[in-house]
Amino acid sequence: MIQGIFYARFFPQEGTKIVAQSPPGCIVPVTTPSPNTAPPLSHTPSNLNASITSSSTTPATSSTTPALKPPLFDFSVLSEYIIPRKPFRNRYITVTDPDNKYLVLGFPVSIPDPRYDRNEFIFNFGLVVDHDVDQVPYEKVVRRLAITFAEMEKQSGYLSQDQNKGQGECAWGERRDKNGDESFFSTRRPIESLLEIIKEDLNNYGECMIPVDDANTINMKLFPYHPNPPEVKGWHVPVAKMKFADIVDPTWDLTLQKVIAHIDGVSDVRRIAYQADVSLELTRLALRHLLYYDTILLLDMFFFSACYAPRPGIHDFIANVDGMVDECANYVCVGALRSNTNDNNNNNKPSNPGSSTTTLNNSNLGSFSTTPRSSHHHLSTSPSNLSPETHSHHPTSPSHNPSSLTTERGHRLPNYLLIKLMTTFAPSKTVMEWLKMHMDAGIDVLRYVDVRRLVQFGVIKGCLYRVHKHVVSKQYLASLATGQSRRLTEREAAARGTGGRDPLQKYADGCHCFDQIITEMDLTDAEVMERLKGFKGAPAGDLTVLYR
Numbered sequence: 090m091i092q093g094i095f096y097a098r099f100f101p102q103e104g105t106k107i108v109a110q111s112p113p114g115c116i117v118p119v120t121t122p123s124p125n126t127a128p129p130l131s132h133t134p135s136n137l138n139a140s141i142t143s144s145s146t147t148p149a150t151s152s153t154t155p156a157l158k159p160p161l162f163d164f165s166v167l168s169e170y171i172i173p174r175k176p177f178r179n180r181y182i183t184v185t186d187p188d189n190k191y192l193v194l195g196f197p198v199s200i201p202d203p204r205y206d207r208n209e210f211i212f213n214f215g216l217v218v219d220h221d222v223d224q225v226p227y228e229k230v231v232r233r234l235a236i237t238f239a240e241m242e243k244q245s246g247y248l249s250q251d252q253n254k255g256q257g258e259c260a261w262g263e264r265r266d267k268n269g270d271e272s273f274f275s276t277r278r279p280i281e282s283l284l285e286i287i288k289e290d291l292n293n294y295g296e297c298m299i300p301v302d303d304a305n306t307i308n309m310k311l312f313p314y315h316p317n318p319p320e321v322k323g324w325h326v327p328v329a330k331m332k333f334a335d336i337v338d339p340t341w342d343l344t345l346q347k348v349i350a351h352i353d354g355v356s357d358v359r360r361i362a363y364q365a366d367v368s369l370e371l372t373r374l375a376l377r378h379l380l381y382y383d384t385i386l387l388l389d390m391f392f393f394s395a396c397y398a399p400r401p402g403i404h405d406f407i408a409n410v411d412g413m414v415d416e417c418a419n420y421v422c423v424g425a426l427r428s429n430t431n432d433n434n435n436n437n438k439p440s441n442p443g444s445s446t447t448t449l450n451n452s453n454l455g456s457f458s459t460t461p462r463s464s465h466h467h468l469s470t471s472p473s474n475l476s477p478e479t480h481s482h483h484p485t486s487p488s489h490n491p492s493s494l495t496t497e498r499g500h501r502l503p504n505y506l507l508i509k510l511m512t513t514f515a516p517s518k519t520v521m522e523w524l525k526m527h528m529d530a531g532i533d534v535l536r537y538v539d540v541r542r543l544v545q546f547g548v549i550k551g552c553l554y555r556v557h558k559h560v561v562s563k564q565y566l567a568s569l570a571t572g573q574s575r576r577l578t579e580r581e582a583a584a585r586g587t588g589g590r591d592p593l594q595k596y597a598d599g600c601h602c603f604d605q606i607i608t609e610m611d612l613t614d615a616e617v618m619e620r621l622k623g624f625k626g627a628p629a630g631d632l633t634v635l636y637r
Contacts, residue, residue, distance in 0.1 A: 091227070092191060093161055093217035094288045096280055097171050098248070101206045105172040107164065111284040115217065117164045161217055162186035162193075171213055173197055178211070181228060191217050194227055196235035200242060210249055214238060225314035230291065233309050241305055247277070277302045318380035321373040323359040324608040325387040327352050328545070333384075348375040354545070357390050359608050388548055389555045390604050391541045393524070394614045396558075396636060398516040402551035407508055413550065414504045417511075421542040422501055502537050510538065511547055516556045516636060520544065557604070559635045560621060562597035564628070569598060591625050593617075599635065 093115035096108045110116045163186075164171075170184045171193065178199040183192055195215035201208060214234040216227055241247040278301055287307070290297035296310035321327075333349045347365040356364065362372035379385045389395075406413050502510075510532075514523060520540065527534050534540065547553035596606050606617050621632055 090222065090292055091216055091218060091288050094284045095215050095217070096284060097213045097215065099172045099211035105168045109280045109284055111281065111288050112158075114158050115161050117160060161191050162188070167193060171195060171197070171215060172211055175199070181232060183224060185220065190220055192220055192222070192224055193217055194224060194231045196231050198235050198239045200239060205249065210242065212238070212242075212248055223314060226311045230309050230311065234287075234307075237305075237307055241301070247301075247305075248280075283307070315381050315383065318377050319387070321358060321376045321380065321387065322605070323362075323369060323373070324357055324390055324602075324604040325376075326355065326357050326390055327361070327376050327379070327385045328354045328388055328549075329385055331384055342375070344371050345375045345378065348372055349379075352385065355391075355541075357608060386549070388545060389557075390607075391544060392614055393521040393540075394519050396516055396519055396556035397514040397544060397547070397553045398556055399512060399514060400551055400554050403512060403553075406511055406547075406550065406552045409504065414507055417507055417543070417546050417550075418501060418504070420546050421507075421538050423537070423539045423542075506532065510534070510543065511552060514547075514553055556636050557602040559599050559602055559637065560593075560597050560606075561599040561633045561635060562594070562624075562631055563633070564631050565594060565597045566599070593620055593624060597624075597632065 093110065093112065095110040095116045097105060098108050099105050107117045110119075113119050166187060167184055170182070173182065178197045181194075181196050183194050185192055193215055194217075195213045197211065197213040200210040202210065214231065216231055218224060218227060238248060242249060278299075283299060283301065286299050287297050287309070290299075291309070291311055297307065299307045301307060329352050333352070337346060337349060344367055347367055348361060351361045351364045358372055358376060359369060361376075362369045365372065367375075376385065376387075380387065406417070409415070510527065513526070518526075524534055524540065544553065548555065592610065593606070595601075603614060603617060606612065607614060610617070612620070621634070624632055
């Protein structure tokens, strides 16, 4: 958000002065007339369009009252950077105030011409933003202001004429007729009002279109800056951060439409490419396009043989910051969902404790939405909004009978159990071992919790991280170090084939995780371990599996 905008000039006698600023007093203090001060005698256009300067003078018979709001920073300290020395002119500069609260963004412009005093006209249009605000979108605004007003000054003396018009002459004298007609000045918009409109429009709407005079208009727009997205690998799992079904338009790219239809938070990139009947490269390109606009996020594939470990963010989960545990319960608890689904049937017939309703329905695990219920069209960039749509029957709804209310409340795990489940992940413990530990302790996890969602929630929130497995062959690493072998690119490996070597050997350099091996070789984790036990490319005991 723009905190202030200003127009500064270098005067041959006074030095650097603030000519106009918005809001008033944001850069230099301004004085306002006292209530007892008599109104001015005349309201000529030159008086109405007079610029605000840091050294404004008042008649001896008038009194002034200082402005209430103090400036954002000490102008006297930064004045030499607002109009800097010659090597820093005509280029984009940023300055931090001494208190490290604000950034001053400017583009000092120098226009050499014999018609000006000292044969040079120097000015700067600058913005003041908070120190922690991304300044990249505002850089183009500052550059556009400098270029636009520099061209207007070169064409018509738009900026320099303010200095002399009050003395009955203009730097561009041909603009004024012999009778002293000031219609030219009355048709142009004052710089103060321009700055105010620019600031308000950019803050409120992110764009502005302002007519300056009969021949010039200022058009600017703030474009959000998106960094280049990371590479999308075949073993990544894309998770939607918005509901694509509500925004996809038939005019969208056909490949993108086919890929979006198979993003369910479970399928990896290669499976999506296969299901959408799209090449892997085009699928990765389409997902990278979505990643660029922050509409999806990439996670690792979920396996019960995988290991997860707590991150420092687990402290926020334990403290239930911003209701994180309650949000987790709504996301991962499946007992109440299943109870609601079969509510009508359970009202007519007794439930069977041994029925299949207590088992995990795999078909329902992939059908969840990562879009907040309140806004399906709002693009959320915060993982905290990645909560599923809750069931239609609220546990406290009066339409429920007492028996179903008790059942549904019983299926919602208390917070301390959810915290216990989240904090007991360990680097040396697989999800299956973690699950068996809690089942042996009497907690029927599969009855109440969708384990995949619990792990996914922890990863998205920064509470957990995936511990990857890598295989290392000492003999293969030695051959790479001595130059006897080298890593082949994907194209070279496809052209040469295996060449009599074990296809797993190229993954034995410690740089390839098991997810990549599983995806590219179409094997399960157990099959990869069996293949490694019978690995022929190295002697016995040469291979080591690292967890990191």
